[in-house]
Amino acid sequence: MSEKPDVFVLVLNLLTVTSALCKICFFRLTLHGVAGARNPRLHREYLGAATVAAIAVVAWLLVPTEAQGGDLTSPSYAHNDAAFTFVIVLIGYYAIVAARVINWTRQLIASWIRHRRSAPAIPHEAPTRRPAPAQIAFYIGIVIIGVGEVVRFVSDIFKLTSEVLARFVPEYVPALTALKPLITTGVRFGHTSFYIGALLPLVVGAITALGIAVRQARNSRRVTPLWEAITAEFPDLAYRGTRGVGGRFYRRELEIRDGLVLLERYFDPAVAEYARQQNGGNDADEAVVAVALIRGALRAKRAGNPVDDPHPIPISRAETRSRDVAWLLRVADAFAVAEKAEGNFVTAGTS
8 A cells, every 4th residue: 555645535625614615605695795704703714614624634644544545534434533533523514514504595595485475566567576587596596505405414414423323333333334325425415506506596697698698789780770870960979888789789779869859850740640641540550650750850850951840759658668678679670671662871861
């Protein structure tokens, strides 16, 4: 046998101590925010984890070299004081952290349930009050973490019990050694569950953000013809307060709406009435009527012919932001169709 000590068990357990500390920090931040991370109690958590790690290192160094490998945590070495101390201190710390995490997950789930039950019911706002996918994923992740920590806690208690029995009732060692794979599986399940639960809302949030970015990019392309026509008429409209894909669409939306305000004196009621009559009278699509008004106003603006009694600025009159944007997109789509049929304002000057 090599005389060099096998440090794998030590390193693995030190990483596990760090992982347990990460769980504590995760829940402190979740429950108390950034202020919880700055709380002196969290500094005591660092000190506690460092103390456990220091005791584990000292105990490991005192264990015979032949026992410093994978068998160190086996009940067969429970008779050795250093090995026994190594296991009891580490597993005891893991069990305490698991119990605390179980309690924290219970608090979070109970708080969410109370919040959902106490939320006022507002029928016309119900569609906008649904939890975001990342929020749902967060609580699903909390449940996954809680289940994993229950399994981890039970495994740790079994490990502590087997270690004590092996030390004081040596004849149980063979039977207790046979249980080690089952205990190890429970511990690994707890570890895996924590990282799945913690990463789930991040992954769902990233996927949701990607979907929003794709949708915003598509919307930005849809309003491009209308935006180009208006900003060509009003070059000083540029709004430079946002960046990114979502920011580009938002900027173009603002510039379009500002341009409609600047065209206020050129919206001709006769153009609106003609467009309405040509498209079904009172049942005409208001987006088509709005496009006729906008194109007519652009022509009048270029010709310098304001209207004495202008038509009101075309707006959606929607009650929600999503419906208002949907109206603007319909107008932009209808404007693009008109561009293909009647000519392009930017390249042709007037149509």
